[in-house]
Amino acid sequence: MAGLLASAGLYPVAAFAEFNKAAFEAKTLADVLKALKVTGAPTESKDVTLTAPDIAENGAVVPLAAATTLAGVKSMLLLVEKNPSALVAMFNITDSIDANVGTRAKMGQSSDVYAVAIMNDGKALFAKKEVKVTLGGCGG
Amino acid sequence: MADPMRIRAQVAGSNATVRVLMNHEMETGQRKDAAGKVIPAWHISEVSASLNGKPVMTAEWGPAVSKNPFLQFTVKGAKAGDKVSVTWKDNKGESRTDEAVVS
Numbered sequence: 001m002a003g004l005l006a007s008a009g010l011y012p013v014a015a016f017a018e019f020n021k022a023a024f025e026a027k028t029l030a031d032v033l034k035a036l037k038v039t040g041a042p043t044e045s046k047d048v049t050l051t052a053p054d055i056a057e058n059g060a061v062v063p064l065a066a067a068t069t070l071a072g073v074k075s076m077l078l079l080v081e082k083n084p085s086a087l088v089a090m091f092n093i094t095d096s097i098d099a100n101v102g103t104r105a106k107m108g109q110s111s112d113v114y115a116v117a118i119m120n121d122g123k124a125l126f127a128k129k130e131v132k133v134t135l136g137g138c139g140g
Numbered sequence: 141m142a143d144p145m146r147i148r149a150q151v152a153g154s155n156a157t158v159r160v161l162m163n164h165e166m167e168t169g170q171r172k173d174a175a176g177k178v179i180p181a182w183h184i185s186e187v188s189a190s191l192n193g194k195p196v197m198t199a200e201w202g203p204a205v206s207k208n209p210f211l212q213f214t215v216k217g218a219k220a221g222d223k224v225s226v227t228w229k230d231n232k233g234e235s236r237t238d239e240a241v242v243s
Contacts, residue, residue, distance in 0.1 A: 024202040061206045080204060084170055088204040091213075096196040097189075098155065102212040106168065106204050 024087050029079055029114055029126070032087045038124050042116065045125035050115035052129050056107060059133040064088070065102030066115035068125070073099040075118045080131075082111035107133050147240035149215075149224045156218035156242045158189065160211040160226050168203040184209060186229045191215050192222055218242050 023035035033042060051065035066076045076099060078088040088105045099117065107113075110133045116126040143163035149156050162184065169181025183203040189196055196215055215224065222242040229235040 083204050089201045091199040098214040100214050104206040104210045
């Protein structure tokens with residue numbers, strides 16, 4: 001499908017890149033950005049919002065959302081630092097949607113969670129939050 | 141065969157909020173079965189969404205997305221009656237597409 005759409009000129013080819021295995025096997029934020037060929041150093045930004053719970057009672061279903069009000073966003077990433085692979089999901093943003101995406105992630109243990117906005121000019125801006133995972137699921 | 145997705149698309153001002161619940165096992169590749177053998181990863185790797193046939197978003201997911209994944213995004217300028225379709229493809233090559241009408 002990707003090839004068809006690209007040849008029909010409906011969509012930039014790069015945005016329909018094949019599943020980026022290297023990025024999804026990387027262990028840290030820096031390695032993920034390297035695998036995605038982002039050259040700029042990531043900087044913390046108030047313009048990026050990460051919505052995540054303070055305490056997740058069930059590590060199998062942690063609601064996460066990434067948003068930004070900035071224009072010129074290429075993609076939004078969600079990362080959980082202490083998972084076996086840091087990158088959870090990558091969303092390619094187009095002009096037709098808001099840079100505001102949400103999903104649910106699995107977390108093995110309490111960890112810092114990152115929302116990263118990769119801009120069209122190659123900059124990486126992030127927001128981070130610590131999410132505590134309660135084991136046993138009884139809310140204690 | 142994969143079960144259908146549940147898609148709800150609702151107008152909010154000049155945009156539409158789309159919420160999708162997919163049915164998928166999302167096996168991480170980290171777990172072991174009773175015999176101590178690693179259960180191979182089986183997860184949705186690509187998701188794409190389109191409005192009236194025009195692609196609006198693509199996403200790549202790793203195995204860390206929860207079982208029976210939830211996805212929310214906002215489509216600009218969508219109005220009631222527009223068609224939203226969502227497609228996923230997993231790492232075994234299986235895929236599924238479902239459609240919903242914005243209300």
